[in-house]
Amino acid sequence: MPERTPYIAANWKMHKSVAEAGQFVDALLPQIAATQSDVVICPPFTALTAVVERRYGTAVKVAAQNMHEEDSGAFTGEVSAPMLVELDVEAVVLGHSERRQFFGETDEALARKVPAALAAGLEPILCIGESEEARDAEQTEGILERQLQADLVDVDGARLSEVVIAYEPIWAIGTGRTATPEQAQETIAFIRDMLRERGAPAEDVRILYGGSVKPANAAELMAQPDIDGALVGGASLDAADFAAIVKAAG
Ligand code: PEP
Numbered sequence: 656m657p658e659r660t661p662y663i664a665a666n667w668k669m670h671k672s673v674a675e676a677g678q679f680v681d682a683l684l685p686q687i688a689a690t691q692s693d694v695v696i697c698p699p700f701t702a703l704t705a706v707v708e709r710r711y712g713t714a715v716k717v718a719a720q721n722m723h724e725e726d727s728g729a730f731t732g733e734v735s736a737p738m739l740v741e742l743d744v745e746a747v748v749l750g751h752s753e754r755r756q757f758f759g760e761t762d763e764a765l766a767r768k769v770p771a772a773l774a775a776g777l778e779p780i781l782c783i784g785e786s787e788e789a790r791d792a793e794q795t796e797g798i799l800e801r802q803l804q805a806d807l808v809d810v811d812g813a814r815l816s817e818v819v820i821a822y823e824p825i826w827a828i829g830t831g832r833t834a835t836p837e838q839a840q841e842t843i844a845f846i847r848d849m850l851r852e853r854g855a856p857a858e859d860v861r862i863l864y865g866g867s868v869k870p871a872n873a874a875e876l877m878a879q880p881d882i883d884g885a886l887v888g889g890a891s892l893d894a895a896d897f898a899a900i901v902k903a904a905g
Pocket residue numbers: 666668823827828829830831865866867868886887888889890
């Protein structure tokens with residue numbers, strides 16, 4: 656089985672000023688100097704440059720939390736993939752459940768955003784996940800299958816290994832209710848099977864778990880054979896907590 660480099664991403668959501676972002680990176684870098692994992696920080700747009708400038712010469716990558724699918728145009732309030740690349744941003748979170756829930760992000764838009772990110776040279780971190788009602792009704796697999804098929808419809812099978820998938824059950828995001836390692840492993844193994852069916856080099860695709868990951872539960876989650884890392888919200892706002900999660904990835 657190929658070795659997949661662990662991937663730990665900090666999703667700051669709408670938190671941290673430019674000054675706070677700089678302080679965080681200065682505190683984080685010495686704590687994770689020995690890591691072999693991919694470490695990705697996802698600040699709000701306004702703090703992207705502050706993080707980019709501090710991480711030059713380190714292994715840390717920077718991701719935006721969203722982008723528009725067009726390169727330019729009359730889309731007030733939006734930013735495009737080439738604009739992010741110009742800032743030396745390397746990745747972008749797409750389809751986070753908060754964007755789907757509060758900002759009307761659709762699978763149709765994501766079907767255009769994922770190839771647009773790849774075309775510009777950005778690594779897409781595509782978030783998928785089911786609601787609590789869907790899990791209770793045993794519809795998790797159907798929901799994930801629909802999201803994956805719709806969002807990746809225009810991505811070539813061979814390029815799927817360039818996409819990072821984040822499995823984030825909505826009921827676990829920001830709730831303190833983490834999926835059990837067994838639940839997360841079972842669901843992520845199912846996602847890997849679907850990618851294989853879709854013609855992807857599925858053993859190479861990094862699939863993360865997200866949903867109330869903390870220093871106390873990170874190691875057990877990431878020890879599961881199919882869980883390649885974590886997308887971390889709340890616990891990524893504190894440099895010591897995030898560093899502990901990075902170290903838990905091994
Ligand atoms: C997230 O924002 O993607 C997330 C998983 O948040 P939290 O870790 O706070 O649940």
